[in-house]
Amino acid sequence: MAQEILNVSQLKVGVEDKEILHGVDLSLNKGETHVLMGPNGAGKSTLGYALMGNPRYEILGGKVTFNGEDLLSKNVAERSQAGLFLSFQNPIEVPGITLGNFIRSSMEQRGKKMTYFKFKKLLQEKMEFLQMDPSYMDRDLNVGFSGGEKKKAEILQLLMLEPSLAILDETDSGLDVDAVKTVSLGVEEYQKTQNGALLIITHSTRILEALKVDYTHVLVNGNVVATGDSAMIDDINENGFERFIK
Template structure:
């Protein structure tokens, strides 16, 4: 029996008293990969932050159920410990805390126990090899002096180590060259091998999707999901762009 992981119903979200999302419905099962696409300013990142519980993104209506539990009012920290992970479009720099220490601390909180340094290092080395990362990055301050591609690799490294039940990737391929996209895609492919882990990939591009298995594609325009389909919907966007979906958004607004 398929396990439903995420159930979003009628979600409306405000940012600084302006409604950005106008009633989002989204269901995801364990093991599935969903893609959320749309033009800039459609509200894609807003949905990601709302699912993660960022207090700047005020939920005014609707609900979020994760693992059959209502998390609509839960704090970011609780959602993270429940198994939700968000890869930021612009990863934060954290001086004074090494990448390795940051991941180890997060793992210990998730597992509720101390980790032997040797075992942790061995596990992280394996994940870094997938991403073609030099081991010395583990001892560098988190994202300090990292290039854009290195920051994105560090985010995917955290995902591989934490093995969340739901990984939300917000514009992970933004600003990356072709080689960096391929490397990040390998990390995402590695995560997809976990049949119980679900992926929500938020993007306006299709480069990161080329090597991935996609189950569902959702088109978000003006704060509304106007169409849902399979991977073939990505091909339509590549060929025709998002213009075709604007009329659907207008019709939904008038209803």
């Protein structure tokens, strides 16, 4: 029997007194990969930020359960500790805390404690897998990182934290071909080793080429207007979103 990780029911979200999402329904089970596509301004990123608890996004109605518990009653830290992960479209710089210390602190908050030696060894293995210079471990988080290194750093966090649900917001945005390939390998590794649920928010399909996609959802003007399998991605690539907008 499928294990439900996330259930979104009639979720309405507003930003600055404007309703962006108008009653979104979505359900993800353990091990499934869902893709959320749609034209710019449809509300895709709004859904991700609202689920993570960004205070800028106001919940106007609906319910969300995560692993059977009410998600909307939890703050950002509690959602992260419960196993929810969000990679940002534009990762922010955090001066004063190194990438390594940030990941170790995040793991400890999730109850994943280990000796420093074991942590460092595991981190170095994951960085090597993602073709990251090991010196980035001791650099301030995202400070002076290229766009590709910022995205790799987020996938590194994904592999180390092993969340039960990962929301990836435009993870391949602005990346060159080699960086997209590396990031895709990292996401594929998460699929294989963690068997968690994935919600990939994107308007591009480059990162999806190496991944097994179970469901594709189309979001237009704050509503999920269509749901299908991976074949829908090819249809969108060929024909765009015009038929969904109509």
